[in-house]
Amino acid sequence: YLVATTVIVVLAGRVADAYGKTRILLASMALFVAASLVGGLATSFPLLVAARAVQGVGAAAMIVLPPALVREYIAPERIGRAMGAIGSSMATGMALGPALGGLLIGAFGWRGTLLTLVPLGLVAMLLAGGTFRAAVPQGAAEFRVDKAGLAFLTVALGSYTVAVTVQPGGWVGSAALLVVSALSIGGFILTELRVAEPLVDLALIRSIDVVPGFVMAFLVSAVMITFMTVSPFYLTRGLGLDNATMGVVLAIGPVIGILSGIPAGRLVDRHGPIRIAVFGTVLLTVASLVFATVSAPLGLVGYVVAAVLLTPGNQLFMAANNAATFAKAGKLQQGAISGLLGLARNLGTISGVGLMALLFDTVSAGHAVAAGAVLGLRATFAVAAAMAVTALVLALRQRAAARAMARVA
Template identity: 40%
Template sequence: MTSTTAVVESPQRTRSVRWALTSLSLSMLLSSLGTSIANVGLPTLALALDASFAQVQWIVLAYLLAITTLIVSVGRLGDLTGRRRLLLIGIGLFTLASALCGLAPNLGMLIGARALQGLGAAIMMALTMAFVGETVPREKTASAMGLLGTMSAIGTAMGPSFGGLLIAGFGWQAIFLINIPLGLLTLYLAHRYLPADHQKLKTAGFDPLGTLVLTLTLAAYALAMTLGRGHFGALNISLLLAAGLGIGLFVRVETRVAAPLIRTAMFRDVRLSCSLAMNLLVTTVMMATLVVGPFYLSQALGLEAVSLGLVLSVGPLVAALTSVPAGRLADRFGTQRMTIAGLVALVFGCFTLSMLPETLGVGGYLAPMVVITLGYAVFQTANNAAVMADVQPDQRGLIAGMLGLSRNLGLITGASAMGAVFVLTSAAVDISTAHPEAIAIGMRTTFRVALGLIVVACCIAWVLQRKKPA
């Protein structure tokens, strides 16, 4: 009787899981699209809103700041109040904020709406990953993570081109209003197919003081790394010092409150600490490719805008095509092996990227970039799956948020620190008018530094392998 029931229920269960994964995939697509689609509209928005380029940059910065500062807190809040409940609120907030962005009459309102959209995106990013453990069997975790990685890559890749088409055809408002039908579809699928919350609605275990201190600390660090457009002045140093003091204060608060946001004992877990460190290092390097690549291709290799766009789209395309197969390989051969395989590919890619483009031109740039992106897809899928597979159910939102935070901090650090390495080693007063040879020197040096960071990540992976129980 039991087996008959299983046979009858299996197709229905499989269909529900597929639709649940579809809703999670759309959530990841929307949140990543929200990051990349706005960048292409900045010149148009500067003209339409009569604002300087420095002012309109806050349209992007407000979104990233909201995600970076809140992703851990909303992940923990989802653990306490119910992940399905909070994810539905996040999707609704993102959709509402998208409408407010499209209807914003001035720059201030648009920036405020983007911050609200970033809050929705933070919820979606943290809880989408946390939901994998509740929707798929453990042995399929890496495949599901690969699917989410694919959707993130697609959102990143299609943002600039899709946004350009929308602006050309319908005006800048369309890059925000397009999220409304997509958001409503995602909301319906999530409401219909995601599993119900088992925990009761409660906030007694939430840590408001720790959340406030962490939010201010992360905001100070993010602003220190992004303000000044590459010029690290007194304000940046002050913010960085404030972030350092904030870390100390946060640790002190967490050791004294009854229900801390992040228990410091969690970092004694070698798997978690190593995975977060590797994630930060790898995403720092990946951001370097996005910061340095356009300058090198346009100024050192002389590519026009169309050719430049095509070459830059290769990386996200490779990630989109390889993340799902990478997940299946991780399910089959183990996440630890595939994490190391991804890092080895990154080492080889960074080494060749620092050597080949000067002699082989565009081909010498593309081939290493394919290897780097492939390595990144394999690493990220396996690393995320390894962390999330062993998390206790009541900690999934928090840990997913911490993974998202390490990724965002890596992106912010890569844009600032690796960008600074590129500018300094190019020895150019203005990088936009630098000589091709200076750009080539900066490119070569930057990816030698990137190679060093990946070697450090490999050492961490080796330590983790040594700690693995027999």
């Protein structure tokens, strides 16, 4: 599922620009619903795996196209609020997903988690179909799939994902896959520079200066997945919480995220995305440093304080970075830019899951359970703080560049 989603997000955005975002969104939702039904009724493991892969293909467009559609239906002065609403909906899913999944498994087994997506998906299709117009965008050129570029990108992303998550063959196997990924990225770049209709228009990416936004999205996603990956182990092993209490504490972050999404968007509309991106990355940096330094001595209070700082920082950054990045692209490039932004976030999530879990286990090994969990928390969030600082530096550079352009104007 994860590999399929990561590989297809770029293609989904490009196809949507050519054939209409609403059309591709509805088709992808239908594919997702059908795959959920097949997976829920699967009678063999290979069929279940295949259904999950097809689910990932459908989910790719469902992830990247809603923000791109916002640019078509929402007035520019309200873009921040719309992006904030999307952030709140994502936080709602993060908060409810694990709990509902557990209830469904307990009541109906694993099939229930997949079959429940069928009616939910159908309702979502009705809402989307009744809200958005399904039309081919005017001025869009006929789209031809860059097959060579797509092949290189698939190998690169697939091998990277497996290397940092599954880690087959230990360090040697992961290193070999990373080499394959690097070589494939090189082949992808060379292909994109030569073909007439590239999957990713590298010249356009350079000209509209969206790479810093992609890099920041990658870094912030890695910081947030660190929080989600490490927290359960720290709360149970380091603080000795039982599973029920841990679940309540874990819900604090997503709940704050739900509540802060729309206010974050309003701040973007009022003060501009560049300024709010700086503020968001400042909060992410401070929260990561609290986790890495004073959270453990302060116990549960320290953890809650850091979590309350981290999740609003993420919502502020996401609303601001999305608004700023989409504003740089033309109407016919919104899907492509959204796909690349989704790819950056997915890669940040994948990298954070694999590398931070490995770091936590490595640092905590050989120590008492509680002491090892504290050391793991400090080590992982020290790295997360470095990533947050890097994102902050990029945000500050964007602010400086914007001020320089304003003075020239």
